[in-house]
Amino acid sequence: MLPTISRGLHALGIISIMMFLLAPVILVFPISFSADAHVAWPPSAWSTRWYVALLHNEEMVTAFRNSLVIAGCVTALTLVVAMPAAVALTRWKFWGRDALTSLFTAPLLLPSIVLGLAILVIFAGYGLVGSWPGVIIGHLVITLPYALRVLITGLSTMPAFVEDAAGTLGADPWQVFRRITLPLMTPALVASAALAFIVSFDEVVISLFIAGTQLKLLPVSLYHYVESWTDPLVAAVSALLVLGTLGIVLIVERAIGFGKAVSK
Amino acid sequence: MYLEVESLEKRYGHFAPSVSDLSFSLGQGELLGLLGPSGCGKTTTLRMISGLVQATSGKIKVGGQDVTGLPTYRRNMGVMFQSYALFPHMTIAENVAFGLQMRKARHADIAKRVESALAMVHLSGVAERKPRELSGGQQQRVALARALVIEPDILLLDEPLSNLDAKLRDNMRGEIRDIQQRLRMTTVFVTHDQTEAMAICDRIIVMNRGKLEQIGTPHDIYENPATPMVAEFVGRINRLEGQWRNDGAVAVGDSLIRAKDDGGTGRVLIMIRPHRIDLSASDAKSAVSPEENAINGTIRHVTYVGDTFQYEVATTGGLLHVEKATSSATDPFQPGDTVTLRWKTRDTLTFSTEVAG
Amino acid sequence: MTVSTADEGTRSSGGRLLITLLLPIVLLNVIAFIAPVANLVAMSFREATATGSMKEGVDLATWSSLVADTYYWSMLWRTVWIGALITLITLVLSYPLALFVSRAERAKALLIVLCISPLLISAVVRTYGWMVILGDQGFLQALLRSFNVTPPRLINSQLGVVIGMTEILMPYMILSLLSGFGKLDTTLEQAAETLGAGPLTVFRRIVLPLSMPGVLLGCLLCFVLAVSSFITPKMLGGGRVALLATEIYDQAIVTLNWPVAACLSVLILVVFGTALLFYGQLSKIVE
Numbered sequence: 047m048l049p050t051i052s053r054g055l056h057a058l059g060i061i062s063i064m065m066f067l068l069a070p071v072i073l074v075f076p077i078s079f080s081a082d083a084h085v086a087w088p089p090s091a092w093s094t095r096w097y098v099a100l101l102h103n104e105e106m107v108t109a110f111r112n113s114l115v116i117a118g119c120v121t122a123l124t125l126v127v128a129m130p131a132a133v134a135l136t137r138w139k140f141w142g143r144d145a146l147t148s149l150f151t152a153p154l155l156l157p158s159i160v161l162g163l164a165i166l167v168i169f170a171g172y173g174l175v176g177s178w179p180g181v182i183i184g185h186l187v188i189t190l191p192y193a194l195r196v197l198i199t200g201l202s203t204m205p206a207f208v209e210d211a212a213g214t215l216g217a218d219p220w221q222v223f224r225r226i227t228l229p230l231m232t233p234a235l236v237a238s239a240a241l242a243f244i245v246s247f248d249e250v251v252i253s254l255f256i257a258g259t260q261l262k263l264l265p266v267s268l269y270h271y272v273e274s275w276t277d278p279l280v281a282a283v284s285a286l287l288v289l290g291t292l293g294i295v296l297i298v299e300r301a302i303g304f305g306k307a308v309s310k
Numbered sequence: 311m312y313l314e315v316e317s318l319e320k321r322y323g324h325f326a327p328s329v330s331d332l333s334f335s336l337g338q339g340e341l342l343g344l345l346g347p348s349g350c351g352k353t354t355t356l357r358m359i360s361g362l363v364q365a366t367s368g369k370i371k372v373g374g375q376d377v378t379g380l381p382t383y384r385r386n387m388g389v390m391f392q393s394y395a396l397f398p399h400m401t402i403a404e405n406v407a408f409g410l411q412m413r414k415a416r417h418a419d420i421a422k423r424v425e426s427a428l429a430m431v432h433l434s435g436v437a438e439r440k441p442r443e444l445s446g447g448q449q450q451r452v453a454l455a456r457a458l459v460i461e462p463d464i465l466l467l468d469e470p471l472s473n474l475d476a477k478l479r480d481n482m483r484g485e486i487r488d489i490q491q492r493l494r495m496t497t498v499f500v501t502h503d504q505t506e507a508m509a510i511c512d513r514i515i516v517m518n519r520g521k522l523e524q525i526g527t528p529h530d531i532y533e534n535p536a537t538p539m540v541a542e543f544v545g546r547i548n549r550l551e552g553q554w555r556n557d558g559a560v561a562v563g564d565s566l567i568r569a570k571d572d573g574g575t576g577r578v579l580i581m582i583r584p585h586r587i588d589l590s591a592s593d594a595k596s597a598v599s600p601e602e603n604a605i606n607g608t609i610r611h612v613t614y615v616g617d618t619f620q621y622e623v624a625t626t627g628g629l630l631h632v633e634k635a636t637s638s639a640t641d642p643f644q645p646g647d648t649v650t651l652r653w654k655t656r657d658t659l660t661f662s663t664e665v666a667g
Numbered sequence: 668m669t670v671s672t673a674d675e676g677t678r679s680s681g682g683r684l685l686i687t688l689l690l691p692i693v694l695l696n697v698i699a700f701i702a703p704v705a706n707l708v709a710m711s712f713r714e715a716t717a718t719g720s721m722k723e724g725v726d727l728a729t730w731s732s733l734v735a736d737t738y739y740w741s742m743l744w745r746t747v748w749i750g751a752l753i754t755l756i757t758l759v760l761s762y763p764l765a766l767f768v769s770r771a772e773r774a775k776a777l778l779i780v781l782c783i784s785p786l787l788i789s790a791v792v793r794t795y796g797w798m799v800i801l802g803d804q805g806f807l808q809a810l811l812r813s814f815n816v817t818p819p820r821l822i823n824s825q826l827g828v829v830i831g832m833t834e835i836l837m838p839y840m841i842l843s844l845l846s847g848f849g850k851l852d853t854t855l856e857q858a859a860e861t862l863g864a865g866p867l868t869v870f871r872r873i874v875l876p877l878s879m880p881g882v883l884l885g886c887l888l889c890f891v892l893a894v895s896s897f898i899t900p901k902m903l904g905g906g907r908v909a910l911l912a913t914e915i916y917d918q919a920i921v922t923l924n925w926p927v928a929a930c931l932s933v934l935i936l937v938v939f940g941t942a943l944l945f946y947g948q949l950s951k952i953v954e
């Protein structure tokens with residue numbers, strides 16, 4: 047009797063905590079179908095008017111497109127920069143290697159508000175604020191550490207000696223990389239690409255500082271919109287973003303297993 | 311000589327050299343065993359020959375040509391790794407074909423050679439599988455096929471059998487020997503298992519702490535070990551300490567022992583293999599021939615291990631281990647029995663322990 | 668720089684290739700990380716004019732005016748204690764959940780994904796979700812009103828900020844705790860039970876001590892993030908909850924007083940450093 051009750055209470059507690067954790071993400075869905083002019087619970091009626099309004103909101107559409115393009119560029123550049131660095135940091139031994147690795151992951155430890163301000167102050171002097179290159183460089187600072195960590199883990203957990211074996215079979219270092227190393231790190235590449243894309247697309251603090259008012263980015267526009275409006279338009283955007291993220295997670299899961307991708 | 315290694319040395323960082331002053335040469339088609347305890351530098355030696363590690367100093371020549379400065383991928387050596395190192399993302403056929411593709415062989419040619427290589431190691435049926443779908447023994451054959459299909463100048467095997475169970479190991483070593491003989495492939499075979507080395511190698515190098523202790527045929531290494539280390543490494547052996555006497559015998563405790571070498575001075579280490587000693591009840595007195603040693607002792611301990619009895623015998627010279635084949639015809643000795651131990655003087659190895667100078 | 672490949676130099680052109688491979692990331696870090704941060708620290712020793720430009724010369728004027736102003740002291744204090752409070756609540760909520768997830772036999776991967784995937788959703792979206800819940804016309808108010816409870820103001824208040832931040836930071840805490848629980852072997856607990864320990868004793872003597880490293884790491888992470896985040900306090904605090912991070916943003920973007928923003932940034936870094944020191948000391952004690 048007593049154990050049953052305590053087990054029941056325990057389960058109830060766990061479920062409530064889980065609900066607390068997921069509530070904000072879940073509740074944007076019903077609100078996004080509200081027919082009201084303001085966010086209110088429960089909605090007086092249901093409709094898709096805010097999705098329609100979204101399509102006609104030029105700022106949001108532009109911001110969405112810009113964010114996609116920026117995230118795409120940032121992802122590509124992240125891989126181009128992080129991949130060689132990860133190879134260098136795992137396949138060479140040299141003095142100061144560990145120090146360099148820590149340095150490259152350090153931007154993650156810095157509060158993004160400090161990083162954003164620091165970059166703003168420097169970039170302002172070169173007219174990079176509000177420019178595409180400025181925002182892309184700013185995002186790279188925080189996507190690179192993530193990608194680097196995933197790639198380094200991928201490279202250093204590669205089955206032992208297969209690269210050596212390819213060398214003895216007559217493959218030169220470039221062929222070894224292309225035929226052996228690269229295919230074997232596909233999972234790590236997919237994971238770091240997905241991570242870089244999501245981090246860049248979601249980044250709001252650094253974007254607030256360096257995107258300025260000229261270059262519209264989705265998280266920044268949402269933030270400003272919420273400051274002045276209380277209608278459920280943002281709920282519609284949020285619902286779409288949650289679904290988009292879910293899609294990416296599923297793709298990554300299909301490709302490599304999500305647990306593996308986030309746990310390292 | 312086909313493969314020549316001259317005063318090879320490897321240092322990692324500032325530590326003592328992992329391999330030093332290593333020289334040997336190998337004729338075409340010869341199978342050389344590289345034997346030694348863990349950490350003695352076998353893998354390092356193999357990796358220097360294959361070019362995966364750069365030698366600190368020394369020379370490696372293949373067919374008279376100096377390859378010391380060549381990168382691995384220009385050396386044309388087939389290497390079989392202890393962990394097999396099969397490419398997990400390629401099928402078996404693709405694994406075997408890899409070396410041929412690197413050599414820009416023609417498509418039709420590749421297919422034919424892959425097929426015959428797989429047939430050679432009895433694996434024709436699994437060409438389209440991935441390595442993880444094969445058993446350990448099958449993976450090992452694939453690794454062998456992959457190393458052989460490129461028709462390497464030299465085949466290097468690093469403990470290829472250590473991941474297999476005992477029975478499979480015996481089969482595979484026979485197969486490796488067969489194939490090696492058939493192709494007359496100059497081969498270096500690394501192992502730390504002396505029976506494995508003895509069973510298939512033409513000659514054996516015993517290494518210790520990065521240095522060559524002895525090179526010779528299996529028979530040489532076993533019967534005429536150059537150092538106590540070699541004697542102990544290639545099989546169980548008794549060791550007794552004694553003193554050379556003027557008459558050419560060795561005084562060990564209260565006994566006199568005659569050895570293969572007749573004479574020396576100073577302190578000496580005597581070594582005798584346990585199964586070369588004969589045991590008899592001590593009352594059965596018989597003449598002692600000059601080619602024989604005979605001392606009395608008392609059985610201390612008997613261990614039965616199936617095909618042999620292992621006796622520990624306390625003698626006037628010290629404690630000796632003796633191995634006798636079991637038999638249903640005779641009863642074993644019991645602890646406390648007094649016995650006579652006999653062995654040939656030529657089975658008595660001596661090593662001077664006097665520090666020279 | 669002495670250079671060699673993993674097994675000591677198989678590539679002759681190793682040095683130059685290595686530099687080529689590392690050059691892009693080094694450049695990027697210098698341009699967009701090291702130089703800006705150094706510059707920011709330097710800027711805290713400048714002084715702003717009324718027009719938003721900066722005076723010539725380097726001095727401690729901005730710092731001394733900041734130190735003299737009790738407004739900043741109370742803000743620093745508020746930031747630290749709200750951060751600590753959020754950390755504590757996050758820990759209390761995350762611990763049982765993480766323990767449950769790490770013990771789950773079925774659907775463990777799914778549970779982990781559920782706990783951690785909120786990390787992948789923009790903080791703006793999640794905070795917006797909290798506005799929907801906590802707002803005056805929101806879900807929670809409606810729920811409470813249906814039970815005839817008149818709740819306090821949830822949005823645009825410290826309470827709202829604490830609730831929202833707690834949820835935002837929980838995935839980080841759960842991740843740290845899970846990594847700590849990973850080392851916890853259930854056979855240890857079974858061993859303790861066979862020795863006659865009841866469930867509470869097992870928890871207090873075995874589970875809790877062994878999970879302490881994960882707890883400390885999670886607390887460090889959450890505290891540091893709580894102290895430095897500003898999106899959630901801004902959106903849920905409605906400008907009424909002034910914290911270090913929100914002040915930095917206002918000074919930098921609204922008032923355009925960069926030296927003050929720089930000083931406050933250095934201050935946040937000091938808080939970070941202090942937290943890190945505490946963490947180091949506590950980790951030693953735990954071991």
Ligand SMILES: Nc1ncnc2c1ncn2[C@@H]1O[C@H](COP(=O)(O)OP(=O)(O)OP(=O)(O)O)[C@@H](O)[C@H]1O
Pocket residue numbers: 322328346347348349350351352353354355502674
């Ligand atoms: N990359 C390296 N860096 C530093 N020392 C090394 C390296 N590789 C090997 N060594 C050292 O060199 C010595 C010889 O190692 P090696 O791998 O050649 O031994 P081994 O005879 O193959 O041993 P085992 O039978 O265990 O495989 C060892 O003492 C080892 O610690």
Ligand SMILES: [Mg+2]
Pocket residue numbers: 352353354
């Ligand atoms: Mg080895």
